Amino acid sequence: MKFIALSLLALFSYTHISAQAPVAKGVSRPKLVVGIMIDQMRWDYLYRFNDRFTNDGFKRLLQQGHTCENTFIPYTPTYTAVGHTSVYTGSVPAITGIVGNNWYRKDLKKTWYCTDDSTVVGVGSNSSAGKMSPANLWTTTITDELRLATNFKSKTIGIAIKDRGGILPAGHTANAAYWFDNKTGGWITSSYYMNALPEWVINFNKKELPAKYLAQNWNTLFDIKTYTQSTADEKPYEGKINGEDNTFPHITNNLKDADKWEAFKKTPYGNTYTFDMAKAAIEGEKLGQTGNTDFLAVSFSSTDYTGHTFGPNSIEVEDTYLRYDRDLADFLKYLDAKIGKGQYTLFLTADHAVAHVPGFMTENRIPAGVFDDEDVRKWVNEKAEAKFAVKNAIEKVINYQLFVDYTSLESGKVNEEEFKKWVVSLLKQHPAIMTAFDLNNLAGTPIPAKIKERVTNGYNAKLSGDIQFVFMPQYFDGGKTGTTHGAWNPYDAHIPLLWYGFNIKPGKTNRETYMTDIAPTVAALLQIQMPNGCIGDVIPEVLK
Known part of the structure; x- marks a missing residue:
C-alpha cells in the first residue's frame, strides 16, 4: 500500500510539474x-x-x-498592419x-x-x-x-x-x-x-x-x-x-x-x-x-x-x-x-x-490641419507638366511617399536627379509639409536623428517610394471630421x-x-x- 501511495504521489507530482513546465529539463514556461x-x-x-x-x-x-512608461514606435508610418x-x-x-x-x-x-x-x-x-x-x-x-x-x-x-x-x-x-x-x-x-x-x-x-x-x-x-x-x-x-x-x-x-x-x-x-x-x-x-x-x-x-x-x-x-x-x-x-x-x-x-482632431486643436488655438494625398499628386504633376512637359510624372502618393514614373521621365528626356531635387524643393513649399527628401539620399538629409532613424526603419528598398515628406506637427491626410495616425510624432508613436x-x-x-x-x-x-x-x-x- 505504501508503494502504491508513493507511486500515485510521484505520478501526481510529475503531472503537476509537466503542466507547469512542459519542456526540456531545466526550462520553465507559462x-x-x-x-x-x-x-x-x-x-x-x-x-x-x-x-x-x-x-x-x-x-x-x-x-x-x-x-x-516610455515605449515608442521606432519607424514611420505608424499604421495598424505595421504595428x-x-x-x-x-x-x-x-x-x-x-x-x-x-x-x-x-x-x-x-x-x-x-x-x-x-x-x-x-x-x-x-x-x-x-x-x-x-x-x-x-x-x-x-x-x-x-x-x-x-x-x-x-x-x-x-x-x-x-x-x-x-x-x-x-x-x-x-x-x-x-x-x-x-x-x-x-x-x-x-x-x-x-x-x-x-x-x-x-x-x-x-x-x-x-x-x-x-x-x-x-x-x-x-x-x-x-x-x-x-x-x-x-x-x-x-x-x-x-x-x-x-x-x-x-x-x-x-x-x-x-x-x-x-x-x-x-x-x-x-x-x-x-x-x-x-x-x-x-x-x-x-x-x-x-x-x-x-x-x-x-x-x-x-x-x-x-x-x-x-x-x-x-x-x-x-x-x-x-x-x-x-x-x-x-x-x-x-x-x-x-x-x-x-x-x-x-x-x-x-x-x-492617435492625433487629436484638427478641429479640436484649432478650437483651442493650437496649429493643426488636414491635407489630401491625391491633391498633392495632382499639384506636383501640374507643376511638373508646366516645367518639364511630362504628364503624370508622379504615379502615386501613399504612406507619405511619392512614386516617380521613371518611364515618363525617360520619354520626356528629363534627368531623374534634377527632377527629384525639384520635387523635394516644391514639397517644402506646401503649408502642411515640414520637410521632404530623396529616399536614396536619406543619409545626407539634414533632419533630426530620431526622425531620420524612424524613416530609415520604415524604408523598404523593394516596396517603398522615391521621395518622402514629413508633415508639420498635428497635420495629416484626412477629412473634415474625425482623426487619424501614421506620423513619427509622440501623439502617434507613444x-x-x-x-x-x-x-x-x-x-x-x-x-x-x-x-x-x-x-x-x-x-x-x-x-x-x-x-x-x-x-x-x-x-x-x-x-x-
Whole structure:
C-alpha cells in the first residue's frame, strides 16, 4: 500500500510539474501567453481615465505587473498592419515587408493590401473578406518561433475584428486566425488555415452576439455630465456612426443591414465581442491546457474605429475605455480561474496611438490641419507638366511617399536627379509639409536623428517610394471630421506597454523602450529563439 501511495504521489507530482513546465529539463514556461493589442490606444489613456478604472482591469496590470512608461514606435508610418507586425516580429518595415496597411506595387501599377492573397478563399463566408493570409510577411513572428521551438506542439491563435489584426500576429504557422466578416456578421478565416470552421466557432457564430449587442443601444456607462475628461457631446468635427448620429444615446437597435455591422465596429460592444471570442477560443482549443505553452494573440479593433470617428477628446472614446477596463477585469478573472494565477504571461500594448482632431486643436488655438494625398499628386504633376512637359510624372502618393514614373521621365528626356531635387524643393513649399527628401539620399538629409532613424526603419528598398515628406506637427491626410495616425510624432508613436503574470517582475521602467523590444523579451521569457528579422532588445527590468 505504501508503494502504491508513493507511486500515485510521484505520478501526481510529475503531472503537476509537466503542466507547469512542459519542456526540456531545466526550462520553465507559462501555460499560456496572451498578447493583447489595443488598436489606437494612446499611452496617456492609462492615466487620463484612471480615476474611474476599476481595481481589477488596467489598475491591476499597473499595480501588480510591470509598466514600460516610455515605449515608442521606432519607424514611420505608424499604421495598424505595421504595428501588429512589428510587435510580433521585433522588427521594422525595412525588414518585414509590411510597409503599411496598403502600399503601391509599381510592378502591377496598383495598390496592394497587407494581407491580400488571391490563392486562398474564405472559410465561413464566400465574401472577398476571406481572401487573406500572412503571405506578404517576410519574416517569422514570436508565435512562429514558439511553434518551431516545440516542434509544433504549441497552439497559436490570432483573433481580431480586423483581418490584419488577427493574421499578422498569429504568423505563418498559426493553427488559426479569425476575423469579422460584414457579410455574415460573424467570425471567419481562410483556406490558408483550414477548410472548414471548427465546431466551436460555428456554435459561437450561431449566438449572433453582434445583433444582440446592437439591440442594447449605446448610452454612457455613467451620467454623461460626469465625463469631465472630454469635450461636449456634440461637436461639428466629430464623425458619425453609420446610419446614426454623433451624440448620445447612440440608437443602434434599428440600423439597416447595410449599416449595422460597420456601426457595430464603432461601438464598445466590438471589444466585448472580441473578449467573448477569446474566451471561446481558450475553451474550444483548450489553450493553456494542452501540456504545452500556447499563445493567444488578440487585438481589439473597435477602439480604432471609435477613435477615428470621434477623436481622443470625445465622450465616446472616454466611455469606450471605461467599458474596456471592465471587460479586461472580467477577462483577467477568467484567466485566473481557467489557466491559474501565475500560470499565464500577458502583455498589453498598442499598434499605434492617435492625433487629436484638427478641429479640436484649432478650437483651442493650437496649429493643426488636414491635407489630401491625391491633391498633392495632382499639384506636383501640374507643376511638373508646366516645367518639364511630362504628364503624370508622379504615379502615386501613399504612406507619405511619392512614386516617380521613371518611364515618363525617360520619354520626356528629363534627368531623374534634377527632377527629384525639384520635387523635394516644391514639397517644402506646401503649408502642411515640414520637410521632404530623396529616399536614396536619406543619409545626407539634414533632419533630426530620431526622425531620420524612424524613416530609415520604415524604408523598404523593394516596396517603398522615391521621395518622402514629413508633415508639420498635428497635420495629416484626412477629412473634415474625425482623426487619424501614421506620423513619427509622440501623439502617434507613444504607446502603452504592460506586462503581467508568470516570471514578470512587478515595477515600472521609465527609460525609453520600443515596440520592437516586445518579441525578444517574450523570447527570453520562453527561452526560445527570437524571430528571424528581430532587431529589438530584451527589456531586462521586466523579467524575474
